[in-house]
Amino acid sequence: xxxxxxxxxxxxxxxxxxxxxxxxxxxxxxxxxxxxxxxxxxxxxxxxxxxxxxxxxxxxxxxxxxxxxxxxxxxxxxxxxxxxxxxxxxxxxxxxxxxxxxxxxxxxxx
Amino acid sequence: xxxxxxxxxxxxxxxxxxxxxxxxxxxxxxxxxxxxxxxxxxxxxxxxxxxxxxxxxxxxxxxxxxxxxxxxxxxxxxxxxxxxxxxxxxxxxxxxxxxxxxxxxxxxxxxxxx
Numbered sequence: 453x454x455x456x457x458x459x460x461x462x463x464x465x466x467x468x469x470x471x472x473x474x475x476x477x478x479x480x481x482x483x484x485x486x487x488x489x490x491x492x493x494x495x496x497x498x499x500x501x502x503x504x505x506x507x508x509x510x511x512x513x514x515x516x517x518x519x520x521x522x523x524x525x526x527x528x529x530x531x532x533x534x535x536x537x538x539x540x541x542x543x544x545x546x547x548x549x550x551x552x553x554x555x556x557x558x559x560x561x562x
Numbered sequence: 563x564x565x566x567x568x569x570x571x572x573x574x575x576x577x578x579x580x581x582x583x584x585x586x587x588x589x590x591x592x593x594x595x596x597x598x599x600x601x602x603x604x605x606x607x608x609x610x611x612x613x614x615x616x617x618x619x620x621x622x623x624x625x626x627x628x629x630x631x632x633x634x635x636x637x638x639x640x641x642x643x644x645x646x647x648x649x650x651x652x653x654x655x656x657x658x659x660x661x662x663x664x665x666x667x668x669x670x671x672x673x674x675x676x
Contacts (some may be wrong), residue, residue, distance in 0.1 A: 483663060494566075494653055494667030495605075540605065542665055548596075549618060552605040 459542055462557040466526040471528040475541030476521075482544045484517055486526050489538045489555070498526075498539075533562040566668035568654050572648060572675045580642040583671045585658030586635055596629055597640050599654040605653075611637065612659055644675045 459474045475484070483502045487495040501508045501517045501524065508515045514527040528535055538557050542550040567586040575581055587594050595610040609619040614631045623628070626645070633636040643646055651672050655665040 485664065487667075494669050495665075496657075497664040497666070500664055549607065549610060550608070550665060554604045 456459075458539070458553045458556040460556060461554070462559070464559045464561065465531055467531060467533055467562045469531055471531050471535070471558055471560070471562075473526045473539050473541075475524045475526070475553055475557070477524075477541075477543045477553075478522065479543075479545060481519075484515075484524050485542045485544070485550065486513075486515060487540045487542060487552075489540065491537075495540065497522055528558075531558075531560045533560050536560045566654055566656055566666055568652075568668035569670050570671060571669060572672045573618075573675075574676065575644055576676050577645055578643045579675075580640065581644045581648075581673060583639040583652050583654075583673070585637045585639070585654030585668060587637070587654070588666055589635065589668070591656035591658055591660045592634065593657045594631060594637050595655040595657075597655065598650045599653060599670070600650045610641070614622075618661070641673075646675045649673055649675050 456507045457476050459530050465471055481503055483500055486498045487499045488498055489495045499513055499515050501515050503519055512529045517524045538555045540552050540555045542552045544550055565590055569584045574671055592613050594606040597605050599605045604623055608616055608621045609629045611631045627641055629639045637642045651670045653667050653670045657665045
């Protein structure tokens with residue numbers, strides 16, 4: 453079953469623009485993670501935000517978490533063509549089992 | 563570190579045949595996960611192990627699927643008999659049980675059942 457639901461399903465922007473992806477989930481979580489998947493490859497971990505954190509930065513990535521709304525957002529600033537990929541949010545429900553959303557396909561045009 | 567290693571990378575087989583997918587987790591990781599990815603169903607967790615012990619196999623579709631982890635450095639996912647609807651990309655991932663909980667994914671095995 454999918455816990456996180458990403459929005460939008462697909463996003464197309466110009467290089468240099470910012471990209472924002474949203475994730476909603478249903479149950480209480482320990483943490484929320486974002487992963488990237490390039491075509492034909494495995495998923496790569498981007499960033500993890502714990503349930504007691506509200507915002508986290510890593511390079512050009514900014515993640516927010518609102519546990520009251522059960523939602524998170526991933527912002528990629530100054531996007532590059534190499535950022536073209538699918539982005540998934542994943543929630544950790546218990547132990548270290550992750551439940552992944554359906555993903556957002558990001559296309560950055562150069 | 564070589565990362566998570568999966569083999570084979572591609573497998574084409576005929577319906578009814580047995581398929582075995584293999585995974586070597588990152589050394590020192592004690593949690594291992596098997597996922598299946600399809601366009602229709604997205605990324606689904608099939609089973610995961612902690613310290614070589616299966617913890618949750620509720621995602622295994624049916625009895626045709628089985629997974630083993632005989633030691634900390636090797637796991638297999640077996641499908642017997644295979645069916646066309648099993649066609650998907652199968653990923654193995656590993657992580658530390660404690661700590662950051664990020665999972666490291668292998669490159670996947672693309673399975674096609676004819």
